Amino acid sequence: MDMTEMRMLRWMCAVTRRDNIRNEVIRGTTGVRKLSDKIQESRLRWYGHVMKRDEQYIGRRVMKMEVQGTRRRGEPKRRWMDCIKDDVPPKGLTGDEVWDKGSWRKLTRNIDPT
Structure with a gap:
């Protein structure tokens, strides 16, 4: 890409x-800015929306869901939560910042070079 x-x-x-x-x-x-950085920014912004919703929200329930059965052989497919776990540490985020919308937006933003 x-x-x-x-x-x-x-x-x-x-x-x-x-x-x-x-x-x-x-x-x-x-x-x-790199397209992958923009995708990361959007992914983290959506993660913030999902985390701020109540526990009964379908997105929150799906995040916690465990699927029964086994996967095929080979490398597992990359899931959305796997990407989030890779995106959060390099930005220095802990996950508690998600409750303050302004600071979450500033911390997850990848600003275009000027």
Whole structure:
């Protein structure tokens, strides 16, 4: 996904790979943040919405649900909660910040470079 995004940014700037211009320079020129960072921001924002709802909300019940049975062989499929568990520690979040909407928004936000 990031590779396709960079290809489009290079095309917008009329730059080819042969020009040997680094990705950071192209991102700085266009003022665009990585798409994966934007997806992470949206995922954490939705997590905040779900956590603020009451215990009977279907989203909260599904988060706690354990599915019976066994999985297929191989690497398990990546779930939404697995992504959340990977997104929270690098941002320095503990999960208690979710109750204060303003601070949660500031802590989870990935600001576009200008």
